[in-house]
Amino acid sequence: MQDLVLKSQGINKSFGGVHALTDMGFExxxxxxxxxxxxxxxxxxxxxxxxxxxxxxxxxSNAYNGxxxxxxxxxxxxxxxxxxxxxxxxxxxxxxxxxxxxMGGYPSAKNGIVNWKELxxxxxxxxxxxxxxxxxxxxxxxxxxxxxxxxxxxKALTYDTRIIAFxxxxxxxxxxxxxxxxxxxxxxxxxxxxxxxxxxxxxxLFEIADRITVLKDxxxxxxxxIAAVTKDDIVSLMVGRDLNxxxxxxxxxxxxxxxxxxxxxxxxxxxxxxxxxxxxxEIVGCFGMVxxxxxxxxxxxxxxxxxxxxxxxxxxxxxxxKSPFHAVRxxxxxxxxxxIAQGVILIAPVKNNITLPFVGKLARKRGGFLDLRxxxxxxxxxxxxxxxxxxxxxxxxxxxxxGNQQKVSIAKWLATRSDVIIFxxxxxxxxxxxxxxxxxxxxxxxxxxxGIILVSSELPEVLNVCDRILVFRDxxxxxxxxxxxxxxxxxxxxxxxx
Amino acid sequence: MIETVKDSKSMFTKVLxxxxxxxxxxxxxxxxxxxxxxxxxxxxxxAIGLTISVIGIVCIGQSLALLTGSFDLSVGSIAGFSGxxxxxxxxxxxxxxxxxVLGIAIGAFIGLLNGLLIAKAKVNAxxxxxxxxxxxxxxxxxxxxxxxxxxxxPEFRFLGTTHVxxxxxxxxxxxxxxxxxxxxxxxxxxxxxxxxxxxxxxxxRLSGINVDRIRILVFVIIGALAAFGGCxxxxxxxxxxxxxxxxxxxxxxxxxxxxxxxxxxxxxxLFGALIGVAIIGVLKSGLIMINMPxxxxxxxxxxxxxxxxxxxxxxxx
Ligand SMILES: Nc1ncnc2c1ncn2[C@@H]1O[C@H](COP(=O)(O)OP(=O)(O)OP(=O)(O)O)[C@@H](O)[C@H]1O
Ligand SMILES: [Mg+2]
Numbered sequence: 064m065q066d067l068v069l070k071s072q073g074i075n076k077s078f079g080g081v082h083a084l085t086d087m088g089f090e091x092x093x094x095x096x097x098x099x100x101x102x103x104x105x106x107x108x109x110x111x112x113x114x115x116x117x118x119x120x121x122x123x124s125n126a127y128n129g130x131x132x133x134x135x136x137x138x139x140x141x142x143x144x145x146x147x148x149x150x151x152x153x154x155x156x157x158x159x160x161x162x163x164x165x166m167g168g169y170p171s172a173k174n175g176i177v178n179w180k181e182l183x184x185x186x187x188x189x190x191x192x193x194x195x196x197x198x199x200x201x202x203x204x205x206x207x208x209x210x211x212x213x214x215x216x217x218k219a220l221t222y223d224t225r226i227i228a229f230x231x232x233x234x235x236x237x238x239x240x241x242x243x244x245x246x247x248x249x250x251x252x253x254x255x256x257x258x259x260x261x262x263x264x265x266x267x268l269f270e271i272a273d274r275i276t277v278l279k280d281x282x283x284x285x286x287x288x289i290a291a292v293t294k295d296d297i298v299s300l301m302v303g304r305d306l307n308x309x310x311x312x313x314x315x316x317x318x319x320x321x322x323x324x325x326x327x328x329x330x331x332x333x334x335x336x337x338x339x340x341x342x343x344x345e346i347v348g349c350f351g352m353v354x355x356x357x358x359x360x361x362x363x364x365x366x367x368x369x370x371x372x373x374x375x376x377x378x379x380x381x382x383x384x385k386s387p388f389h390a391v392r393x394x395x396x397x398x399x400x401x402x403i404a405q406g407v408i409l410i411a412p413v414k415n416n417i418t419l420p421f422v423g424k425l426a427r428k429r430g431g432f433l434d435l436r437x438x439x440x441x442x443x444x445x446x447x448x449x450x451x452x453x454x455x456x457x458x459x460x461x462x463x464x465x466g467n468q469q470k471v472s473i474a475k476w477l478a479t480r481s482d483v484i485i486f487x488x489x490x491x492x493x494x495x496x497x498x499x500x501x502x503x504x505x506x507x508x509x510x511x512x513x514g515i516i517l518v519s520s521e522l523p524e525v526l527n528v529c530d531r532i533l534v535f536r537d538x539x540x541x542x543x544x545x546x547x548x549x550x551x552x553x554x555x556x557x558x559x560x561x
Numbered sequence: 562m563i564e565t566v567k568d569s570k571s572m573f574t575k576v577l578x579x580x581x582x583x584x585x586x587x588x589x590x591x592x593x594x595x596x597x598x599x600x601x602x603x604x605x606x607x608a609i610g611l612t613i614s615v616i617g618i619v620c621i622g623q624s625l626a627l628l629t630g631s632f633d634l635s636v637g638s639i640a641g642f643s644g645x646x647x648x649x650x651x652x653x654x655x656x657x658x659x660x661x662v663l664g665i666a667i668g669a670f671i672g673l674l675n676g677l678l679i680a681k682a683k684v685n686a687x688x689x690x691x692x693x694x695x696x697x698x699x700x701x702x703x704x705x706x707x708x709x710x711x712x713x714x715p716e717f718r719f720l721g722t723t724h725v726x727x728x729x730x731x732x733x734x735x736x737x738x739x740x741x742x743x744x745x746x747x748x749x750x751x752x753x754x755x756x757x758x759x760x761x762x763x764x765x766r767l768s769g770i771n772v773d774r775i776r777i778l779v780f781v782i783i784g785a786l787a788a789f790g791g792c793x794x795x796x797x798x799x800x801x802x803x804x805x806x807x808x809x810x811x812x813x814x815x816x817x818x819x820x821x822x823x824x825x826x827x828x829x830x831l832f833g834a835l836i837g838v839a840i841i842g843v844l845k846s847g848l849i850m851i852n853m854p855x856x857x858x859x860x861x862x863x864x865x866x867x868x869x870x871x872x873x874x875x876x877x878x
Contacts, residue, residue, distance in 0.1 A: 367767070391769025405767050408760035410827050419757060419768040423750050431749040475768065 067126075068093045068225060068257045069114075074123035076109055076281075078462065081454055083109040085281045087123070091226065096248060096258045098268045098289070101278035101301055102494040103466025104452040107261045108150050110278075111228040114259075115147035116140040128225075146219030150230035150261075150465050150492070151403060152211050154218075156204030160195070161186030163203050164217050189217050193243055208235040208401070209353060216244065227251065228259040231465070233267065234492045237353040237520075245271050263466070263494050265294050277301050302496045309527035310503055314510045318345040318530055322379060323514030324364075324395075324483045330372035331363035335538040337373075341483060341514035346505055348529030348547075349518045351559050356538035357518045358400050361485045365397045366390045377483075391420050396481030398473050400488050400518075406472030409461040413453050414442035416460055416471050420479040445474040450500050466493045477504065483514040490524060502528050522552050534558040582820055582836045589840060593847035600850050607729060611797065613842035614731035615640070616812055617835065618790040621742050622783030623813035624834045626686075628746070629776060630759040630826025632814055633783050634690040635675060637806025638697035639668045640791030645701050647792050648710035648717075648801035657716040661792055668788020669781045671697065676777030694810065701803050711800035721797025731793055738786075743831040755779065759826030811866060816841050819869035841865065 069091040076084040084106045091097050099107050112118040114125060116134030124131050127145070134140040137147065154163045161183050169177050186199040193213045198206065203214060212235045219227050233241045248258060248271055260272060268275060269289060277284040277300040284300045298306050325340040333356050341347050349357045362368050364375055366384035374381050377393055384390045390397070399405035407416050418425060418438050425434045442456040451470045453463055460471055469492055476484050486505070490498045505528060509515055519525050525532055532544040534555060542558040544550055594601040619636050626633045647664035651657050671693060678689045712718075723730040746752035754775045757765040766772045787806070795801035814824075820837025822829030844865065848858050 365767075386771075387767050388769050388771045397767065399767055404761075405763050408757055408764050408827070411757065411760045415753065415757065419753075419765070419770070422753050426750045431751060433748055433750060433753065435748070 066093055067091065068128060070126045071110075071114075072124050072126075074110065074113065074125070075121045076106075076113060076118065077121060079454070082281050084113075084120075087278075087281070088283055089276060090286075091257045091259065093225075093257055094252050094255045095273045096252060096260055096271055098260045098262065098272035098275040099278065100262065100265065100268070100275060100297060101284075102496050103470070103492075104280075104464035105278040105301075105494075106281040107278055108230055108464065109281075111147055111230055111259060111261065114140070114226075114228060115145055117147075141219075141222050141224075144223060144225035146222065146224045146227045148212075148215045148219045148227065148229045148232055150234075152208075152215055152235075154203045154211060154214060157202055159200050159202055160190065160206070160214055160217075161199040163214055164189060164199075164221060166218065189220060192217070192220075192247055193240075207354075209237055209240050212236055213240065213244075216247070224256060226257045226259065228261070230261045231263065231492055232260075233262060233264060241267070263492060265297055265495070268297075269294075279303060298495050301494065306495060306499055308495055308499050308502075309523075310499060310506075312506060314344075314506050316344050316510050316512070318509075319343045319512065323377070324516075325376040325379075326360075326364060326373065327376070328373040329360065329363060329370065329375070331359060331368050331370050333359035333538050334363055337538070337540055339533055339540060339543070341516060343482075343512045343514055344509050345531065346509050346515040346517060346529045348525035348532040349516060349535060350520070350522065350525045350532055350555060351535030353520065355535040355559065357535045358487055359538070360535070361397060361487055361516065361518060364390075365395060365485065391479070391481070394482035396420070396476035396479055396484040398476055398484070398486045398489050400491075402469050402472045407460045407468055409468075410459060412457045413446065413451070413460055413463070413471055414438055414456040417442045417445055417456075417475045417478050419475055420481075441478055445478050448477070448504070449474050450497065466497060469493055470497065473501065473504075477508070481513070483516070484508065485516040485518065487518045488520065489517070490519070490521065498524075522555060526550055526552065526555070536561050582833060582840065586836055586840050586843065589843050589847065593843065593850060597847070597850040600847060605846065605850075607732070609839075609842045609846045610732040610735070611729050612845065613838050614729075614735040615790045615794045615797075616809060616816070616841070617735045617838045618738055618793070619787050619806075619809050620813045620816050620834050620838050621738055621831065622786040624742075624817050624822055624829070624831055625746075625755060625779045626783055627814070627817050627822045627824065628755050628759045628826060628829065629779050630762065631679065631686045631776070631779075632690070632824075633675065633780065634687070634810040635671065635693035635697065636783060636787040636813060637809035638694045638701065639671050639784050639787040640794070640806035640809060641701045641801075641803065642671075642697040642704065642791070643668045643788035644791035644795040644801035644805055645705045645710055645803065648712050648795050649704060651712050651714065651717050652710065655714070655716075657714065664792050665785050665788045668784040668786075668791070670784070672780040672782070672784020672787075673777065675784065676780030679780065680773040680776040705801070705803050707803060709800045709802050710795075712795070713799055718796055718799055720793055721795075721799075731797060734793070739831055739835050746831060751775070751778075756827050759828075761827075808862070812841060812862065815862065815866035815869050819865060819872070824870065837869070 067090055071087060071089040074084050074087040087110060101107055109118060113120045116137045116139055164186050165182060169182055183199055187196040190196050190199050195213065203211060212232060216232060232244060236244060251258060262268065272289045274286060275289050276286040277297060279301060319342055321343045322340050323343045327338050329337045337360050351357050363370055366386045366389055375384055382393060384393065418441060425438050426432055439456060446453060446456060449470045452467050460468055473489055489501060505515055517529055526547055529547055532547055533540050534542040536559060599605060619640060622636060623633060643664040646667060647660050650660045675689055675693055678684045679686050721731060725733055746755060754770055757770060758772050758775055762772055791805060794805055816837035817834045818824055819840055820833030822834055844861055845858055848861060
């Protein structure tokens with residue numbers, strides 16, 4: 064048997080009445096990549112946060128190199144050799160990449176004076192892992208989501224690290240960046256560093272993981288060698304039943320002849336002449352690489368960025384959408400790409416978030432006073448429909464797990480009952496069971512005659528759920544697949560890469 | 562695992578957070594009652610109520626600003642300027658109630674300028690309201706040539722000096738406004754928008770809320786309330802003072818934060834703000850009663866402000 068770096072036993076942790084972890088056990092060998100998977104709210108992030116000093120366990124023990132540890136801060140954990148790359152990026156946007164990497168302990172500080180030259184030299188050295196040397200002097204706020212994620216990873220590497228825990232590192236990364244991350248992980252492994260790897264992308268586990276532990280409702284369902292399991296095995300351990308991810312397309316109506324939304328020669332920042340239409344009852348997929356202009360196109364339609372040209376038509380009528388305020392009133396909805404910054408109000412209760420876009424309607428003919436009972440009923444209805452894990456509708460969104468926060472961001476547009484709903488990467492950070500729920504919901508919405516746009520970088524999802532696929536590249540639509548049946552992945556990717 | 566029954570411990574801490582400042586208030590009253598024999602009586606409480614009635618009204622506005630994630634430093638100048646203008650006009654033309662409405666409108670207009678600059682021109686709130694504060698400090702001196710403006714007509718003094726069943730009218734107005742705005746914030750669409758914008762302006766905007774419009778409206782309300790406060794003070798004193806509102810900006814922010822309204826926006830309620838104001842009032846009166854020189858009140862105010870922010874930060878950890 065290989066030597067153990069870490070052995071956790073009987074870990075319990077609850078938040079108020081929520082048992083996030085119950086009697087959790089976990090072992091990590093040196094130089095191993097141990098994947099931790101489970102549904103949203105299963106307790107994965109909680110476990111990692113306990114290890115790295117963010118949360119404190121209620122009971123149980125963590126033996127690290129044979130000695131019991133209980134870190135009080137992340138810095139303490141980092142100094143002891145346990146690094147974490149959190150699920151939610153926590154960087155200082157105004158500071159440079161180098162400053163962020165060394166936050167909490169500049170390596171070259173003497174008597175409180177920082178040796179900047181030395182700091183930047185070291186940072187360049189570290190950043191070269193991802194070919195980011197040139198960026199170390201850039202403020203983090205100017206970088207895209209992918210780079211920010213990479214900075215978080217570099218941050219975890221600065222001390223003499225023995226264990227690194229990655230919490231959904233690839234959710235915001237492009238394929239290319241993911242490949243580099245895997246290279247890095249293999250290098251770390253070769254050096255004997257152990258890795259805890261949390262992800263909802265089960266396919267990538269077969270590429271990178273040695274063993275896998277499945278959590279469900281805060282309990283360990285089992286630990287297996289990755290070579291000994293199939294994806295279906297993992298899913299059924301996670302969900303507790305067999306799951307047909309993409310489900311059956313049992314829509315009765317589906318696509319109609321009526322056009323819900325049409326866009327003609329749309330031009331905006333990063334968008335260079337995009338034309339397409341969405342019929343009522345149709346699910347249109349927008350595929351492309353990160354930076355291909357999909358999000359920019361959607362934000363322009365939604366009135367978030369000014370149009371430089373072209374027009375938008377709703378139900379055949381040309382409309383001017385000057386702001387999201389207009390867009391929502393004209394029957395558009397948009398689930399934004401970044402749920403924390405744009406999708407939800409973390410400090411507000413779940414119910415307030417769900418009713419936000421139409422809260423004015425809850426006060427109609429009541430002199431501005433809200434019908435709170437109706438609000439509660441609506442919130443409960445969508446909590447149930449989306450299988451949203453929350454103690455109740457009054458819980459603050461910040462207390463939910465990452466995936467359940469995403470569900471709140473989706474629920475509010477379902478509840479608004481917009482005519483056309485744009486989903487920008489709706490399944491990022493969402494577990495397989497919830498994904499299946501969302502695909503089912505998309506079909507239900509389409510059956511109700513809504514026009515649906517699904518922006519996604521996950522090809523299998525686009526191929527299995529959409530009626531029609533638009534491929535974006537460099538701010539344009541480079542190809543349209545009008546029928547998705549029988550398409551193979553390589554064909555679509557070829558257009559996306561050009 | 563999700564349990565349907567709410568954890569009694571977490572409910573308890575929630576309630577405790579709500580009433581903690583109330584306990585502080587009661588504690589202060591108890592301490593001063595022990596230190597001074599004159600503190601604990603109806604007359605003194607009525608006096609305290611009168612002194613906090615104006616700053617209390619200003620605090621309603623400040624709460625709205627803080628809840629939307631902003632703040633307003635010009636409340637004092639607006640109160641001072643409106644008070645002077647209304648007093649001058651009353652002295653020249655009489656027509657008191659009409660002039661009062663005009664005074665409130667002036668405050669609302671200044672608030673509108675604040676709102677437009679902040680929401681539309683995107684000048685930051687610190688600079689905008691600081692600038693407006695200075696402008697109308699100047700305006701106050703220009704309108705008064707630096708002297709207090711005394712008015713002694715019964716109409717002018719009605720609001721500030723009337724008693725209803727022995728209770729001074731300003732206190733009743735204060736309580737009335739708190740109840741109204743508490744209900745508005747808690748139960749109306751406008752209130753929900755205010756909290757949402759303070760919680761995450763970007764998410765609110767992308768949910769189709771006209772964030773700019775609400776922000777502007779909030780500053781208009783702040784201006785109107787501050788102006789009304791200024792007129793009420795002039796009515797109570799029988800003269801409009803040029804320096805009437807000098808301490809309002811800091812004191813109002815301090816009181817609100819002390820009462821649990823987060824400086825980062827989106828959290829807190831008016832009940833808390835009222836307790837915050839009351840604490841400041843009791844502190845002031847108590848220090849006078851135990852014969853502390855008035856400079857110590859400044860020191861106390863500063864300490865209270867810092868303490869309030871410290872508690873706010875602790876609460877959020
Ligand atoms: N700070 C907190 N306060 C209250 N409850 C919390 C807190 N953090 C997590 N929880 C609850 O603990 C449970 C486990 O959450 P955790 O974030 O560990 O899930 P997860 O497995 O990482 O899920 P996801 O895949 O969605 O990120 C959830 O039910 C969540 O609501
Ligand atoms: Mg998580």
